[in-house]
Amino acid sequence: MPSADKPGALARLRAALPGLSGTERRVADWILAQPEPLLEASMLDVARACEVSDTTVLRMCRNSDFAGFTDLKLALARDLATPMQLIHDDITDEDDPPTIANKVFTRAMRSLQDTVEVIDPAVFSAAFELFDSARTVLVGGVGTSGVVGQAFYQRCRRLGIGCDAPQDSQVQNINAALLGPGDLVVAISFSGETRTIVAMAQRARTAGAAVIAVTGNRESHLAKAADVVLQSVSHETRNEPVAARLCQLSLLDALCxxxxxxxxxxxxxxxxxxxxxxVESSY
Structure with missing residues (x-):
């Protein structure tokens, strides 16, 4: 079910076909012929199936009006979802409120467990050392990831860590450009393809700062721009991935x-x- 302000994933792919290159069109045709398998496939899986590079797959996504591969998968999931799945993946018409509450908590716990299982001890240790030794920390995120960033900022301030988390994306990028060696950026984006956050990470690296990416997509541009990637795992069809936010918060809380x-x-x-x-302010 596409959103009211934008055509669905399949419609956008069909509309983009005339302007795609030969290899890009091969990828689009493969997806149009069998959209369901894409939901469980990685970008590398698609590249191998179509005998193209993963860069070609990403270029096809962007030339078809998607932010990236993850954006395409999310849009396609919404296309193929029932109306009930757009509210929550696990609930049905027959569920009463207590059952719904149980399913929401169960899904959140499953996402947290999946995230725990993909944590690489060496990678987390590397992220912690960057965090512990940072002269200053700049936090970036927009939308729901911005909410996570603000919570992390508050924890850092309480720990006495020099931290900034401007909510304006342009200010995030300006501040990133002014960093230097010894500074750290924590860039948060579940898709890993939020353009302003990717740009912030790239500017920070150019300036000599280190970057920790908190993302659900290891193949994303944000992941490639980072020194260390902390991956959150969540499989949600709805536009606001709440379980993903819980996983991001938990990863950052673990650092703190x-x-x-x-x-x-x-x-x-x-x-x-x-x-x-x-206590004193509550009187």
Whole structure:
């Protein structure tokens, strides 16, 4: 079911066909002929099936009015979904409110468990060392990822970490360009193809800063622009992937807890001061 303001995925692919190159059209024709398998395929799977490069697959996506491969898959999932799936993937017409609550929590727990299982200890350790040694931390994200970024910013401030998380994407990019060696960017985008966040990561790397990407797409432009990738796992059809947000929050919370563990005395003092401020401001 396409959105009201944009044609569905299949319609956009068909409309783009005349302007695609020969290899790009081969990819589009493959998807149009069998759209369902794409939902479980990686970009590399599609490239191999069509005997093209993964760059060709990505170029086809962008020339067909998609932000990237993940955007195509999400749009296609919405095309093929029932109206009920657009609300939540697991619920049915017969479910009562308690059953719905159970299914929402079950899906969230499944996403968290899947995310835990893909954490590479060496990669997480590398991300933590970058975080622990950073002179300053710049956090970037828009939309629901921006909400995650603001929560992470608050945790960093309570830990005494020099951190900035401007909500304006242009300011995010300006600040990234002004970073240098020893600084860190934490770039958050579930699709990994949010243009302003990718640009922010690329500018930070050019300036000499390190980049941690928090994304659900290891093949994305954001992942390729990062020093370290922390992957969140969530399979949601709806436009607002809430389970993905929970996984992103948990990954970043794990960094903060690890930081507190290493700097325990200072962290406890700061938590006490923050707690006292909360108590006094509630009178």
């Amino acid at each position: 807890v690890a930081y507190s563990h290493r700097h325990l005395d200072d962290a406890l003092v700061r938590e006490q001061r923050a707690g006292q401020a909360i």
